[in-house]
Amino acid sequence: MLKIKDLHARIDGKDILKGLSLEISAGEVHAIMGPNGAGKSTLAQVLAGREGYEIVSGSVEFCGRDLLALAPEERAREGVFLAFQYPVEIPGVNNVYLLKAALNAIRKHRGEDELDAYAFMKIIREKMQLMQMDASFLNRGVNEGFSGGEKKRNEILQMAVLEPKLALLDETDSGLDIDAMKVVADGVNSLRSPERAIIMVTHYQRLLDHIVPDVVHVLADGRIVKSGDRSLALELEAHGYEWLQQAVGT
Amino acid sequence: MATNEHELEHLVSRKYKHGFYTEIDSDTVPPGLNEDVIRFISAKKEEPEWLTEWRLKAYRHWLTMPVPQWAHVHYPPIDFQAISYYSAPKRPEDAPQSLDEVDPKLLETYDKLGIPLHERARLAGVAVDAVFDSVSVTTTFKEKLAEAGVIFGSFSEAVREHPELVRRYLGSVVPARDNFYAALNSAVFTDGSFVYIPKGVRCPMELSTYFRINAANTGQFERTLIVADEGSHVSYLEGCTAPMRDENQLHAAVVELVALKDAEIKYSTVQNWYPGDEEGRGGIYNFVTKRGDCRGANSKISWTQVETGSAITWKYPSCILRGENSVGEFYSVAVANNLQQADTGTKMIHIGRNTRSTIISKGISAGRAQNAYRGLVRVLPTAEGARNFTQCDSLLIGDRCGAHTFPYIEARNPSAQIEHEATTSKIGEDQLFYCLQRGLSEEDAVNMIVNGFCKEVFRELPMEFAVEAQALLNVSLEGAVG
Ligand SMILES: Nc1ncnc2c1ncn2[C@@H]1O[C@H](COP(=O)(O)OP(=O)(O)O)[C@@H](O)[C@H]1O
Numbered sequence: 001m002l003k004i005k006d007l008h009a010r011i012d013g014k015d016i017l018k019g020l021s022l023e024i025s026a027g028e029v030h031a032i033m034g035p036n037g038a039g040k041s042t043l044a045q046v047l048a049g050r051e052g053y054e055i056v057s058g059s060v061e062f063c064g065r066d067l068l069a070l071a072p073e074e075r076a077r078e079g080v081f082l083a084f085q086y087p088v089e090i091p092g093v094n095n096v097y098l099l100k101a102a103l104n105a106i107r108k109h110r111g112e113d114e115l116d117a118y119a120f121m122k123i124i125r126e127k128m129q130l131m132q133m134d135a136s137f138l139n140r141g142v143n144e145g146f147s148g149g150e151k152k153r154n155e156i157l158q159m160a161v162l163e164p165k166l167a168l169l170d171e172t173d174s175g176l177d178i179d180a181m182k183v184v185a186d187g188v189n190s191l192r193s194p195e196r197a198i199i200m201v202t203h204y205q206r207l208l209d210h211i212v213p214d215v216v217h218v219l220a221d222g223r224i225v226k227s228g229d230r231s232l233a234l235e236l237e238a239h240g241y242e243w244l245q246q247a248v249g250t
Numbered sequence: 251m252a253t254n255e256h257e258l259e260h261l262v263s264r265k266y267k268h269g270f271y272t273e274i275d276s277d278t279v280p281p282g283l284n285e286d287v288i289r290f291i292s293a294k295k296e297e298p299e300w301l302t303e304w305r306l307k308a309y310r311h312w313l314t315m316p317v318p319q320w321a322h323v324h325y326p327p328i329d330f331q332a333i334s335y336y337s338a339p340k341r342p343e344d345a346p347q348s349l350d351e352v353d354p355k356l357l358e359t360y361d362k363l364g365i366p367l368h369e370r371a372r373l374a375g376v377a378v379d380a381v382f383d384s385v386s387v388t389t390t391f392k393e394k395l396a397e398a399g400v401i402f403g404s405f406s407e408a409v410r411e412h413p414e415l416v417r418r419y420l421g422s423v424v425p426a427r428d429n430f431y432a433a434l435n436s437a438v439f440t441d442g443s444f445v446y447i448p449k450g451v452r453c454p455m456e457l458s459t460y461f462r463i464n465a466a467n468t469g470q471f472e473r474t475l476i477v478a479d480e481g482s483h484v485s486y487l488e489g490c491t492a493p494m495r496d497e498n499q500l501h502a503a504v505v506e507l508v509a510l511k512d513a514e515i516k517y518s519t520v521q522n523w524y525p526g527d528e529e530g531r532g533g534i535y536n537f538v539t540k541r542g543d544c545r546g547a548n549s550k551i552s553w554t555q556v557e558t559g560s561a562i563t564w565k566y567p568s569c570i571l572r573g574e575n576s577v578g579e580f581y582s583v584a585v586a587n588n589l590q591q592a593d594t595g596t597k598m599i600h601i602g603r604n605t606r607s608t609i610i611s612k613g614i615s616a617g618r619a620q621n622a623y624r625g626l627v628r629v630l631p632t633a634e635g636a637r638n639f640t641q642c643d644s645l646l647i648g649d650r651c652g653a654h655t656f657p658y659i660e661a662r663n664p665s666a667q668i669e670h671e672a673t674t675s676k677i678g679e680d681q682l683f684y685c686l687q688r689g690l691s692e693e694d695a696v697n698m699i700v701n702g703f704c705k706e707v708f709r710e711l712p713m714e715f716a717v718e719a720q721a722l723l724n725v726s727l728e729g730a731v732g
């Protein structure tokens with residue numbers, strides 16, 4: 001589904017991604033781990049199409065298309081979803097309003113009819129229940145005054161409603177207490193499906209206890225330096241990134 | 251200043267060359283202003299002697315006044331002798347006879363605003379009776395109001411039918427000498443609305459200029475007077491939400507509100523006069539004096555405005571809080587796009603004890619526009635326990651526009667509590683990207699963020715107005731990004 005080949009990207013003249021390659025197929029869940037500042041968020045933002053990054057070289061293919069040639073909203077409508085590390089507040093805009101606008105934009109792109117209020121609310125209620133969110137969330141401003149945990153939950157709620165093909169979760173576990181993490185993990189797990197690929201960026205292996213990945217990658221200094229199965233995450237936790245850097249000789 | 255003085259001198263010394271009444275056709279006057287023109291207007295409207303005199307006094311005072319220079323706006327000097335001060339309302343046979351005869355671009359805008367078909371015709375100035383039976387609509391609603399004892403009609407009508415009320419209140423809030431444009435208006439005003447709500451009456455419906463049959467032909471110098479007698483209540487909606495292409499450059503209206511004891515007036519405006527094109531050509535100069543007088547104890551006046559149009563807006567709806575415990579409110583959204591300039595705000599003058607005021611101002615600037623908030627909170631020594639809360643937020647779209655805030659606070663009673671909050675933010679790239687990442691187009695994203703920013707004000711508008719205001723905001727910010 002997604003093929004990243006030798007991707008080099010920079011921001012403000014600073015090289016961040018330095019030859020990153022990665023492939024993920026539909027139905028898989030990959031975890032990307034790595035030290036602070038390695039370029040994990042940069043990768044997620046570049047894939048989602050944020051302005052300001054210069055793609056120096058390399059390519060990204062998504063479902064057979066050149067992803068980098070698409071505008072950010074086109075990528076979203078094609079099924080790329082980014083759960084942000086730091087979801088932004090949009091004062092005065094109802095959560096439910098944004099969700100409805102987003103869902104209808106995506107449905108329209110797929111040639112489907114816009115949902116009426118009734119059908120839409122039915123979907124929302126179901127997903128809110130899944131995320132154990134109170135109905136009062138809907139009429140609050142987007143992320144306005146939300147706690148860190150509430151923001152992350154809200155991201156997964158949006159993902160559940162928009163049903164993307166490729167979901168990028170950027171540190172969705174950070175700032176969550178153990179109960180909240182379980183809720184978020186259940187939400188993500190319920191979205192695992194043979195048609196969907198999920199990339200989870202995380203700092204800690206504890207999330208992987210709840211969402212078990214098929215592949216674990218280590219991203220360091222702008223590159224994937226090691227890939228493996230679940231056990232790689234455990235090893236990392238036991239020995240730290242220092243160990244890894246020695247092991248791969250970077 | 252030198253040029254203005256020169257102009258004025260020229261103006262004052264100018265002799266009217268031709269015999270006035272012989273030169274003109276009976277329904278229009280040629281450009282220019284002098285006492286004969288004023289007498290002509292007054293005569294056309296069959297006004298009583300006192301009103302003619304009132305106009306003339308205003309005119310004579312206006313001649314001595316310099317053009318105000320303090321607003322944060324720039325425009326070439328207006329040639330007041332180049333304006334025609336009276337033209338009779340269009341006769342039905344001169345108006346377009348159907349929508350087919352109306353500028354398609356205008357219709358396109360109505361379409362975007364979601365204005366109902368029959369209303370589009372009215373807004374576009376199509377002869378009314380060619381479209382729907384306006385008479386019956388008007389009569390049913392007039393009957394309902396009459397039952398309640400409410401007087402609502404054109405200003406000229408009120409001068410004829412209720413001269414005692416008009417005489418008592420006209421100029422009692424905005425004196426003829428108040429300021430340059432108010433003086434000009436007092437001299438030459440053509441028409442406007444008059445409302446009187448009797449004691450203890452709650453007006454049975456929202457009063458809107460929409461129902462007033464001659465609203466479409468109201469000239470550029472409108473005069474509106476609303477009097478709410480003791481314990482009464484009224485909500486008044488002004489303006490239409492569609493861009494009226496208007497050949498006139500200058501609009502100088504005066505609106506006076508009087509709230510007696512325990513009375514409440516809610517005045518909502520959606521203003522969308524022609525703003526000029528992207529290069530700043532054309533467009534309306536909107537120089538308006540709006541003021542409410544909370545004359546009685548426990549009275550309340552609330553201004554809500556959404557200003558998206560006009561090339562230049564210069565407007566400060568104000569409240570004089572004279573009665574004890576009276577309340578003044580000002581909720582405003584002012585949008586300036588392209589080369590529009592807006593200088594708006596309010597004045598809250600606290601005179602009575604325990605008077606309270608709230609100011610919520612949302613300024614949005616896009617393109618190369620300049621948007622200024624100017625607000626005065628004045629607490630007089632008599633206003634024991636006065637309180638004010640001001641919140642003044644500016645939103646910038648792009649980096650070539652500007653927002654300016656000029657708060658003036660004069661507290662002359664030590665017990666006054668005045669709070670002022672101000673923020674300026676750019677439409678965040680983060681916010682925009684967040685919305686794009688959810689699949690929204692850039693335009694929809696901007697509209698959504700801007701509407702969210704204005705929410706506190708929109709909430710104050712009557713329901714159907716709020717919907718139109720949002721649509722209007724979206725239309726006026728079209729192409730602001732990207
Ligand atoms: N706008 C920017 N200008 C310059 N450097 C940046 C910018 N944004 C991120 N960086 C740098 O890029 C590197 C990678 O950041 P990031 O992708 O956020 O790392 P991670 O998510 O792996 O912790 C960091 O060194 C960070 O300081």
Ligand SMILES: [Mg+2]
Binds near residue numbers: 040041042085170171
């Ligand atoms: Mg990060």
